Structures are given as structure tokens and as C-alpha cells.
Amino acid sequence: MKSTSILAISLFLLLSSCTNAQRPGKTPSDKDTPKKNVPAKPAPVRAFAPNPSLFKNHLGINAFEWDFSDDDNSFIPVGRKAVMRSFGGFRHYMDWEKLESNEGQYTFNPVHSGGWNYDMIYEWCKSEGIEILADLKSCPDWLQNTYPEDKRNAENVPAPYGLDRSNPASYVKQARVAFQFAARYGHNKGVPRGLMSVYTKTRWPDDPQNHIRAGLGYVSYIECDNERDKTWKGPQAHQSAEEYAANMSAFYDGHMGRLGKNAGVKTADPAMKVVMGGLSDPDVKYVIKMIEWCKKNRGLKADGSVNLCFDVINYHAYNNDYLPGGDATVGKPPERSQAGKIADEFVAMSEKYAGGTEVWNTESGYDLNPKSTQRAIAIGAKPALITQADWMLRSALLYVRHGIKRSFFYMLDDFDAKSTTQYASAGFAEGHIKRPVADYFLQAKKLIGNFHFIKNMNADPIVDVYSLNDRKIFVMFVPDEKGRKAVYNLNLGDASSAKVYTLVPGANSMSSKIVAAPKGMLNITLTETPVFVEPVTSR
Template sequence: MSKPIIILLSSFLVSLSSFAQTIQKIPLDGNRWYQLTNAEKGLQQLTDGDLYTPVDAQYDKIIPLHESYYPLLKGESMIIQSVRFYDWVGMSSQPFVLYIIDSNWTRKPIASFDGSKYDRWVGPYPNRPDIIQLDTPATNIMYLMLVSQNDYPSEMELYGTYKAPLPVTTVIKKKNPLSGLLGINGYEWNFSDARTDPFSIDPIRLKTVKQFGGFRHYMDWQKLEYRQGSYTYSPTRSGSWNYDAIYEACKKEGIPVLACLKTLPDWMLASYPDNLKDNENNPVFYGKNLSDPASYIEQAKVGFQYVARYGKNKNINPALLNVFDSSRFTGDEINTIKIGLGLIEYIECENERDKWWKGRKAYQTGREYAANLSAFYDGHKGSLGTGVGVKNADSSIKVVMAGVALASTDYFRGMIDWCKEFRGFLPDGSVNICWDIINYHLYTNDSKAQRGIAPELKSNNTNADSTAKAFILNAAIYLNNMPVWVTETGYDINPGSPNKAIVVGNKTVLQTQADWLLRTALLYARNGIEKQFFYQLEDDNTGSPKLYATSGLLGDALSNRPAADYIYQTKMQFGNYVFNQSLNADPIVDEYLLNDTGKMYVVYIPDEKGRTGVYTLQIGNADSAYIYTPTAGASEMTVSKFKVNNGNIIVNASETPVFVKPVGRSGGNPTTVTGIQLFPNPVKHSITIQGLQNGKQQHLTVFNSIGKRVSQAITTSNTFQMNMASLPTGIYYLEIRNNDQKQTLSFIKSN
């Protein structure tokens, strides 16, 4: 179609000329709109200045006639005196309506658009299209709101007076250990053998879980509350699992647990008509109002009971607690009331509450889910009675919002605004939010090609990097840098899956899966995501082409696939390091720190073509460097030592990340830092520390490469020896500390 000639009526031109002399165009940031439905694309085109590219209608939205919000930021204000829309593509019978929401949460329509005047600007009233001035100026504006179905004007402009917002909160990158990005999703049967003894912990299964940096426990409500009001944990009434033993084993082994409460119990599901029965429905009795926190009281009660047992608070009235305390058969274990076991620090309320693919029965808007969370969090500020809400069982428990399936910040921004309206503000002026951690899911794939893609690449208008940045930025702007987690990501290995990893060069699908998962963790570390959990420990259905059926990091007989090897090796060797800065984009070169002193670098090509390259890495005054390469089928990375030349080392980069660790002088020569010498280095038996401050008490502590203390001593002499004979081979760090200073030196233990 040729570019049209814009024809404006003379009266409209006079009106526009007059109003332009007295008022200004109000600037609108198209990225600030959020939509209260499962819209994958934003509304940026509505205010981008392009008259002839319409807003994407997205016809498959779960809520067709939906609301979109534009919150004004702190210090920002506007008075709208005139509105105009560009009519380019025509409209259906459902008009587009612009509202304002004032400080009393009153919604007021101020303009509408019906698309009846093709290829021209029109005003706010369809029956008076040439007049753009509002009959009454819109004032006291807290939000702009749109209500629309499938059609929008191609452009919207507002005119009036405007005051810009105050500077937004700065993004604060937290120091998150790399091990926190190496978690895994799983179930009760990843700890116990259901075929033999579901009540006991299987040491072989426990060992597989220990390889990861955390465990997200998919926990069905049915297991906790088999019969309404009667709770089971050890054993669960459904399945005979021993949650006490699972969580005790995790705490003993240092495995952080995120308990994800999900699905409906049978007694609640029974309230649904047969054609709507699905245990992933919204967590309410059939017919309940999804916008009312009281509708979710049953879930808030089971949350209270669970946290009273596994949280830290021991001062809970036992009369509030109830367990199924009868035996089911001779010799059966019996549940007993336990309080404040201190085994769980995080609980996630539900999983993917935006299940649009299951229809409205399983989909909550962000505002509806906030009502759900308000009950679960603290019994809607205590209004739902005693024994309701996890914070009323343990105020220190951290509530993680359900990981949203559509990785868009729209969802939690709707949750924030519900909290503003119905929970209000705290004394410090912040919103009374009913969750502690933002959470989303993201599987990087190409829907057109029906396969997974490398995490750094872009497809379907999004990618992992830009999505992470958006979540971190919005967490800063709206929630004072609330932590952000990603609790599901992964790739299938079956060639029929639309989320499959692919053969890259001479690498197998399993090796590609390993590369991409490790690089996903490194990408999120770089962006400031605090924790991440891979989907998942074992396949749902080995051999099935179904989506996510073969995402397991373990294969037959609980054997590691390469991905599990890569994750375990990274956790053991570099899990305590924190991201510090990026030095290069392609190849990616990231710098990590240990205890703010020891450095490590990660180098890799962000692609899926089998590309290789070289990078000259500057590592200062180190004498040499060890390069660690993740290795399938091994318990440790392959290590190679290279000499540093004028402070530089050339690193061969591929699509498998390598880790570069600078070290001091090699052989029998001493390493010198501010006058202190360590020798020999590498060491086989005893290492000598020379140059200490004579007569002054100094604490000597040796840490392994993951930051665990393995030896310590105190001396007041100038020279001291420490026996290293019993230590495994590897890189170690000696911390020398006195009242005046602390410094860290590295050395190598050899055979």
C-alpha cells in the first residue's frame, strides 16, 4: 500500500493550532505499560511516533477484553487536557477506552476510540472526531489504564501539563555465589526409592542431589493434606514419603531447599465439574472469587502448618497444629506434631499461576495472584484469623512468588499495584508487598524452528539476557532491588521435542545440553540473578518427544549426563566465586572474585555453530595460570598449566566455557606478596610461610577452591610451617590475618 496523504479537516487544524500554543505533548515511555493477561508483546507501538504500524493485537490472549496499566512514578504528575488517536486499520465493534485511576483508586473513562474514521487523527469522543480537547481536564492521575480487546489505534498522543519523575532507584548488583545459580528441580523420589522404602533416604540418590547448588522441591498439596484439616509429613498420607528425613539430610549436606507448594488436593478438586477437573486449577474451591484473599484460606492454612513445622519459630501454640496421628497398618509410622525444626528457609506459593494453555480455570491475573499471595503470606494482614499464612508461623521465612511461565515483568507489576490498593503502604513509605523474591521461568527456544537455542541468542523477540536485565531493572524501580530468581530452565535431549538441544559440530546433543546449561548459569550470574534451578534431575519420560519430558541431567541408573558433570565440577571448583565484571562480549570474558581478592576468569564463545577463537587475557603479575575445562564422565575438570608472558595469556575459546585461574611462581621458587613468601609451590608435604611479623599474633587459615576451611594455625614467629600432606591435589588459599591487615595468597597442592 502506498503511503497515504493525511487529510485533516480545517476545524481540526484550527483546534490543534490553538491547543499547541498552550499545552505540551506529554511524554510516554512505551515500555512502562503492562498488560493484565498473557500478552507476549508490549504496547510500545502505541506511542512510538509511527502512524502506520499498528499495535500487535495478539488474538490468543486468555482474557480478550483486558486491562493495561501505566503507573506514574514517584514525583511524576500530569494533567491531560487533550487526547488524539490515529485511525489507521479500522476497528471491530469493541471500542478501545482510555481511563485514569486517581489517588482514591477511582477509575474514570476519559476517551474512547472506535476506528470508524480511517486514515486520520481523531479526538477522544467518537461522535466528535475533530475535537481533541477533553470536556473536563483529567487531574489527580495515579495511573493511565486502557481497556481493549483486539484492536488499538496505531498511535495515541496526550497533551497537557507534565512534571517528570524523580530519578529511579539504581540497580544494585549483589554478590551472589556462583553455586546459587547451579540448583536443580526434583521430587521426593529423588531422595528415596518408592519401590523399596519411600520412608528412608537412599544414599545413592542423595549423592546425586548433592552435586547441585540447591534443590527446588515440587511438593503436592495432596501429600501434606490428604484429608482436609489433617496434615501429614512423616510419613505423608499420600505416598508414604518422609519429609522430615529429606529436609534433615539436605540441611546436613548443605543443600538449600526451596519448597514449591503446588496443585490441588483431591478434596478441593472434587468441588469442580467433571469437565473442569485438573489438579493444576487455581487453588480455590470451585466458584470462589479469585480476587478475594479469603477464597484462598485453605491454602494459607496448609502453608501455616508446614512452616510451623519446618520454619525456625519454636514459639507456636501447639493447639493451632494438627496431624493425621493414626496408623494405617500394623507397624506404620505415626505423624506427630513438631515445631520449629529450622529446616526450610524458602517457600514458593504455587507454580506457574499463569497457565494460559489450560484456560481460565488454571489462570490467575497478576492482581488475582496477589490476592492469593496476600492470604498465603500473612493471612491478608492477619484478617483471616489465627493459623493462616506462613509469616504468622515464622516471620523469617522467605516467600517466593510462583515462577511465571511467560517471562514478562507485566505479571509482578500487576501484583505490586494490587498490593498498593489493598495492602497499602508501610511506615517507611514502601508498598506492603506480600512476597520476598521475584521469580520467573524461561526456556530459550525457537518456536518456529521447534528446537532449543543457545541462551545468549535471540528468538521470538526475547532472549535470556534482555529478559534478565528487564527483571533486575524493574525490581530496582518498583521493589527496591528485591532479589530475582529463575526457578526453571532447561533443554530436552529427545530429537522430537520442540525444546531440544541440537548437535553442534562434533558435539553430541548431550554435550550441547551441557554447554548451554552451564552458559545459562553464567549468563544469569552476569546479570545479577540470585538463584537458578535447572529443570530437572531426572527425565519425566525417557524416550518421549513430549515437551520437557527428557530434560533430565541424569540418565539411566542415576548416572550423570555431561550436564550434571559440568555443573558439579563448576560448583566444586568455583562455587564460592562471585561475578565481578565483564571484560569482553565475544568471546565472553567474565571476571569472578573469591573473598574480594582471588580472581578467576570464564572464557567462551556465545554461539551454537561450533565456533572457536583466541583471546589474550591480561592477568597482571601472576607467573602462570591454570585453565580448567569441564569434562564429561569425570569428577573434576581437566586442568592445564600455562606460562604467563608479560602479564598476558592466550586462551583458546570455544562454545564450552573454560575457567582461568592465575597463580604465583611455580616450581620450588617462593611466591612473594608484600614480603611474605610461600615455598615450595607446588607443595607435596609441608609449606613454609616466611616473612611474618615476628612477635605479633597472626592467624593462618587454609581454604580450598570452594572456600571451605581445611586447616588453621596461630603463630607469633617470623617463619612457620604447615603440614599439607593430607590435602587432595588442587588450588588452595592461605589467609594471613592480624589486627592490622588481612591478605590472601594462593598455592598448589600436588601429589
């Protein structure tokens, strides 16, 4: 059975930890009148580089283990499976407490804090092609208890109270649980069994017993905590860039093996990728300072590159109308926010300082509550529910266009749909029922999930080109929030017609129709909802 208190506490901590990446802008009216069709004017076209990342890699979701069950944790209900199939990735908010509810006693299947079966959940995701990012976060109770009573919080720095936060050895306890997780769920079947540990005692008669299992191959990515740059939980929860780099060095490889044979992800599975905890404030200077720490404390590799303590750079960004010195009042569509600018800054920083290390965005989203400062708005006759779907899918398309390699969105279920608190009503589903945004993700995953971005042909309306072998699909829409439409003449080359795919709320697949393209030209009216156009060549 699920614990209501566990769910509420975990979700509250997440809501209080999310942050914003915003763009100055005018607050739109919730009753903006749709504009008349306007012929598209030529817009400057930026030369975006092709992105080899498959589009399904940008359809990730943030969720918990309890999102895979109802009242019985021993199986995944059909309805839960149907919802999760909408996504290409699962960022698992995984509390350290679940794996090690008592110090040194590791449990996985079932975990002794809550009773969820991680083996079952991960195996199913693997079988469905849903990439797992396990985000090991929060301090277990036994670690919190090392702090003075008035300073205890699950989001404290993951080291016992009083230790030197700039010393990687202070984080050895977290590095050890990371080793156990990577040894079990990574790809290295040769981990010495003598270094692996599970707590074999059961909680009650007939309770399933935990057993050591090595190299299951279910998980390829693990994230070191979440938003360690946070400032709103007090100094005991904030890490400077240098302190977090020391933390990650322990987590990554036991600080180059110095913390023992059972500490660090890479010590257990050299192939598992370690993802930097998503930054709440998307500031590249924080990452640059981490890189400088690595250069000083981890040195250089044989090829002259910095021996980094991470394989992926990660940040969070929620887009709204925030102005310096003021407060956000409403969500903004990705193209009219700082989303592209921030992505460009991170990709450029990675190229300059980190050898082109992959950059991910693992949190972004919009609320549905009409009083939230992070809400998606109703536009003319279009309800906020559809605007949320439009903006989320367009966010994924933007991140691909700007060179981000994976994207995850916040989050599967609402914390409280009636709450006006930002991020509380950003859910993609309600239990077994998908919202339109999940429908859109599923439909896009089915159509272009295995395609990758080739180029952008036009800025307004946006015309992106995706490719898979000899297939080509154009993704087209108006990047606005006013109900604006635009007519565009698309050159299809030798094609005599096109198959036009349209997103359908409440359905599992897009609708489609064949449209004539005289002399290879398709005249199409575009809206703020993406459409997908595939040339049809006569054989």
C-alpha cells in the first residue's frame, strides 16, 4: 500500500525546489482573439546544426515509482502502462531513503521504504524502450539525524553534519549507495559479488526477500541529486559549484578510486553515464566553476582534456514572463521565452570548456490552474489544456533545434490541481487518464520518435526537417500565443502530394490525409499547433 504521507512530503519538496528560467514580456490576456490568416513573411533563417539525438529522447517525463502502481505494488496495471508508453524517457525521482532506509542496509526489490519493486519497474521500462534516468536524491532519515534538530531536511547537502563539504571523502556514504545501484542495474556483470550488498531480512512473514543481482542492464544513466545550487532551503542545503564538484567526484568514481572499491558509479559500471544534478538556476558560470575544480583536483586525461566528474551537463528551465525586480505572472511559449537563448549558452559553454559534453534539460513545464504564475493560457476558443499540450511539444522541438540531447518534462501527475502554487498542476495525466499533452507526446513518438533533426527551413512559421533513412517529415507551426495563423508554400521537390498528419486530443495516433502538391508545392495554413508533413512521391 502507498503511504499518503510519503507521497505528500516528496511532492511538496519537489514543488518547493523547482525554479524558473524566464523571459521578460507582456502578460497576454486569457481571452486573446484569434487573428485572421496572414501570409507568412520570409524570416531570417538561422543555420541550426543537425542533432543526431532521436526525437523520442526529448519526450521524457519526471515521475515517481508510485506512478507505476495503484494499491498493489507487485504489478503494473494496464492503465498505468498505457500512460507511460506516451514517453521516451523516465526521470525517476528516487529518494535515497528507498534504497537505504537504514545505514548499510540496501534494498531494491522490494525497497523497504514503501515496498515498490524497482526490478519490475525498470525491466518493464527497458522492454518498452523507455530510457531510465535514475535521479538519486534527498537525504535519508538516518543522515538527516546527524544535523541539529532545527536544521534537518531531506534536501540538505548529502553529507553528515559538520564534515568539510569541499572534501570528496565527506560524500562517501552517497558514493557507496551509488555503487550498489550501478552494480545492480548497470551493464557490468563482472562486479565482484563480495563488494555487493543487500539486506536479506524481511519485514514480515511472506515478505519477498532481496537478493544480489549484478549487471541487469536496465539503467544507463544516473543523476547525482537534484538542484544542488538551491538557495531557498538555507545554507545547510546549498552547495557552491566547488562543493558540488567534490560531491560529484565521489559519486562519479569514488574520487578516482580513492574512496574504496565499493564507492562511485564508475567503480561498479564504467559504462553507466553520470548526469549532473539539474541546476535550478540555469547559469553556465556554475558549471564552468565545476570544470575548473575538476581540472585542479582531478587533473587532465591523456588526451589533454579535463578529467570531468560528470558525463552530462544538466539544467532546468520553466518559461514565464518574469522581469528582473518583479514576479512572474504567467507561462510563456518556449519560442517567446529565454529557452532558446539558455540552451545556446549551455551548448556553447560545453563546446568551449567541456569538450562538447552532452547537455540535457530535465525539467520544464506549465500549470493548468488558472491562478498559477506558471500557467498555460486559454487562447481564443482553445482551452488551456490544449495550449499546455502545444507548448510542451513545441518545447521538445525547440530543445532539439538548439542542440540539447535529451529533455524531460515536469511531471506525470498533478500535486494538487486545485492549488495555485506554481508547478502543482503541471501533470500530463490523472491516474490512468492521459491529458492532451500526453496524447501529443505519444502521437509524436509514434510518428517521428526514431527520426532526428536535420535542419530548420523557416523561422516564422517554423519549418523543421526530420529524417529517418530515406523518409523526410516537415514539422510546421506558428511560434506564437495569439491564435495566429499563417499560410506557407512548402517545396516538396519531386513529390506530387503530401501526407499531412494532425495531432488529435484523446487519441493514440494522429489523423492523416493525402493532399495534392501541384508541381511539388504544398500550400498549407499553419496554426500554433504543430502539423507534420511527409512528401509522397509517385513510384
